[in-house]
Amino acid sequence: MPDLLVSVRSFSEYQTVAAEDVGIIDFKEPRKGALSPVDPTLWYQVASFTQKGASRQFESAKLSAALGESDDYKSIVDQLPSEFQYAKVGPCGIDSKEELLPLWEAVRARLPKTTELVAVAYADHAAALCLPPIEIFVLAHKLGFRRCLLDTFTKHGQTTFDHLTIDELLELQQCARESGMKWALAGSLTRQLAQEANRKGIAPDCYAVRGDVCRDGRTSELSVERLRNWVLNHPG
């Protein structure tokens, strides 16, 4: 069964998601962009909550943090608590491997030792002025990444499937599998889109969602009902 990642923007959303069977809880501020970080005080609040032992269900989900685009990470990365297993930095504005590799290396050098950097590729890479997803996946493998996330940079209604063909997605999937990397699929995903793609062979290791578990789009509040639909019915 593929994993499920759900993005949250507040402590109460974290508690809502942590009470469900969700593998990864991702902290980001959806009102400010695709990978905008939340205020680090929320990181501390969650880290302290998990340190105190909370309950078993609250301990099971892994924690992920969005650190912004490109150099945004510099002002906050040192504050990331070691309780976060994953961190992500967007490649917006980085259109060559000569720029992307040093960025990844610099971020990794400043993350807690227990935090794994996840490579991010944007399906709408032209809008994000960055390298195409396949180039990012190949580079990620060369640099020893274990996980890649495919997302969309713009969040105005178009989905990953509006930017990439099924054949292009299958190529990314093959690249990830041959490289031994896990890949997560995001980008205004709905359960219906995920099901349709799954019937065509798209089987990511993780589905990553925000908008489709909210009441009225990704900037609105979480809907427990929509969240449970994803938990119980995502494909795979």
Ligand SMILES: O=C[C@H](O)COP(=O)(O)O
């Ligand atoms: O990491 C995944 C994103 O939070 C997905 O957000 P979205 O479903 O609103 O595109």
